[in-house]
Amino acid sequence: MAGGWAKEGAEQEQIERTLDDAVELARSRLPQGKSRKYCEECDEMIPEARRLAVPGVRLCVVCQNEHDKKQSNTSSYNRRGSKDSQLR
Incomplete structure (x- = not known):
């Protein structure tokens, strides 16, 4: 239900673009190439x-979990365009 x-x-298009961006980001973070036998971080x-x-894969499970915690800053881009969000 679009307003204004x-x-x-429009809301569905925004949701789909946000999902597409998230999928693209996740795919870009997938490891590629030959797996390592020893972890890059802790050996x-x-x-x-x-x-x-x-x-x-380049990291062991423990180091990968730590890496994922650091990388968990998700995009908080506001595509809503509501008057309230524009005033902030």
């Missing part, structure tokens, strides 16, 4: 099962 000057279906051996499951 927004065209019909612990990466189990073969992990290397087979995640092609191009």
